[in-house]
Amino acid sequence: MNDRAVGILSTGLVTSAGWSAPATCAAIRAKISNATESPFIDCRGEWIVAHQVPFGSPWRGRTKLAYMAAMAIGECLEGVPKTEWRNTPLLMCVAEMDRPGRTRGLDDTLPARIADALEAEFSSASRVIPWGRVSVAVAMEEARTLLHEGCCEHVVIAAADSLLNWRTLRAFEDREQLRTSSNSNGFIPGEAGGAVLVGRCHSTQGLSCVALGFGKEDAHIHSEMPLRADGMAAAVKIALSDANLDIVDCDFRICDLSGEQYYFDEASLTVARLLRAHKETFPLWHPAECMGETGAVAGIGVIATAHSAFQKRYAPGARILAHLSNDAGERAAMIFHAAVAQ
Numbered sequence: 001m002n003d004r005a006v007g008i009l010s011t012g013l014v015t016s017a018g019w020s021a022p023a024t025c026a027a028i029r030a031k032i033s034n035a036t037e038s039p040f041i042d043c044r045g046e047w048i049v050a051h052q053v054p055f056g057s058p059w060r061g062r063t064k065l066a067y068m069a070a071m072a073i074g075e076c077l078e079g080v081p082k083t084e085w086r087n088t089p090l091l092m093c094v095a096e097m098d099r100p101g102r103t104r105g106l107d108d109t110l111p112a113r114i115a116d117a118l119e120a121e122f123s124s125a126s127r128v129i130p131w132g133r134v135s136v137a138v139a140m141e142e143a144r145t146l147l148h149e150g151c152c153e154h155v156v157i158a159a160a161d162s163l164l165n166w167r168t169l170r171a172f173e174d175r176e177q178l179r180t181s182s183n184s185n186g187f188i189p190g191e192a193g194g195a196v197l198v199g200r201c202h203s204t205q206g207l208s209c210v211a212l213g214f215g216k217e218d219a220h221i222h223s224e225m226p227l228r229a230d231g232m233a234a235a236v237k238i239a240l241s242d243a244n245l246d247i248v249d250c251d252f253r254i255c256d257l258s259g260e261q262y263y264f265d266e267a268s269l270t271v272a273r274l275l276r277a278h279k280e281t282f283p284l285w286h287p288a289e290c291m292g293e294t295g296a297v298a299g300i301g302v303i304a305t306a307h308s309a310f311q312k313r314y315a316p317g318a319r320i321l322a323h324l325s326n327d328a329g330e331r332a333a334m335i336f337h338a339a340v341a342q
Contacts, residue, residue: 005208006144007201008336009154011304012075014068014193015291016051020075024301025308028290035188035292040169046181050164051190051292061103061165065094066113068193069160072300074118076195077156082120089125089152090114091142093135093159093296096326101167106130110160125151133256134214134324135159136299137332140198141212147200154199161295162191175222177327179259187258190292194300196307207310209303211245211335213238220329221262229269231331232323236270239321239333247274250282250335251317254305256298256324258288263325270323283316299324303336310338 013020016034017027027034038050053068069092077085092111095102107128115121125146129135136157143155163169169189172178179186201208215238217231240247257263267284275282287301288294294301302322309315320336 004144004148005201005210006140006147006198008207008209008303008307009197009199010076010079011197011300011307012072012195013300013304014053014071015294016053016190016192017290019071021304021308024291025305028287028305029308029314031290033290038164040164040166042173042178042180042182044181048169048178048180049188051188051294052164053191062106062110062113064191065103065160065162065193066110066117068191069110069114069158069195070117072193072195073114073156073158076197080154080197086121086123087152088123088154088156089146090122090156090158091126091139092128093139093157093299094128094130095161095295096132096328097130098328099132099168099295100171101165122156123152131330132296132326133298134326134330134332135296136303137212137214137324137334140209140334143198144212147198154197156195156197157300158193158195159297159300160193161297163189163293163295164191177221177260185259185261187260187288187293190294192291192294192297192301194297194304196300196303207307207336207338209334210337211239211242213240213242213333215331217325217329217331221260221327227262227265227269229266229273231329232266232270232325232333233273235331235333236274236321236323239335243335245319245335247271247321248277248279250319250321252283252285252315253321253323254285254287254302255322256288256302257286258293258298266325267323306336
């Protein structure tokens with residue numbers, strides 16, 4: 001195992017499919033979706049279907065993001081005394097800076113609201129990572145550095161995001177990325193909070209992130225260039241090299257696909273470009289089919305799904321290739337490995 005591997009210790013999720021990681025992952029395993037009509041309408045006057053987190057209180061904006069994140073963080077830190085939280089960095093993943101309808105003041109106020117909701121403090125090494133769907137991979141790379149430089153024993157990677165506001169929905173509908181009554185080639189918008197507690201690997205058991213890779217796709221979804229999956233292929237190559245593996249060694253994939261044909265094509269092209277040996281099956285899991293498009297939380301959904309699959313023993317193998325994509329062209333890949341003591 002890579003000596004810079006990061007152990008996945010626990011997870012937390014708050015989604016439309018469940019208010020905990022076990023509940024959400026059970027829904028994902030059973031392919032149960034909880035999409036409902038939202039208060040928003042599309043350009044034809046039809047209700048937009050969305051994955052909404054149904055809190056009893058009418059929270060919106062930063063307040064709802066803070067409570068979703070706080071619930072998920074509280075879940076993943078359930079076994080950690082609060083006295084240790086102040087020594088634990090919180091890497092908070094949020095929407096990219098250029099997202100239409102992005103909540104104002106997100107970077108400045110969200111961490112403080114989360115700390116208030118939890119009645120806790122986190123390490124001064126905490127920071128906000130505003131990279132949308134690839135945020136969790138960026139946070140994992142930073143957590144790896146913090147852990148192996150001895151700055152801390154644990155790191156919390158958390159995320160909160162919502163696409164359920166009119167400016168955001170209108171922009172994605174205008175770009176023909178939103179699934180509506182007149183467009184089936186799009187995603188179902190959602191909202192969620194998620195968290196994962198990571199630490200250095202001290203045993204031969206459990207799930208760990210053993211490698212990461214990053215790339216940049218020039219032929220992104222808004223460009224008019226032909227897609228060759230150069231960016232994702234580069235990210236996966238770097239991650240595989242870091243793990244000293246070939247893509248044929250990976251048993252299955254988990255990614256952030258949420259309904260747009262462009263990203264399904266990218267996933268297929270990536271495998272076609274890198275796979276040089278016969279592989280009987282190479283399953284592709286995409287939790288967004290049950291969670292919806294949750295932006296920055298997508299990466300937590302990927303990790304929680306992998307963690308649950310190995311805990312419950314329904315994973316089709318021990319090695320996972322995970323990959324994440326942003327509309328602007330950022331690409332990220334992570335290799336996870338599950339070790340079981342003999």
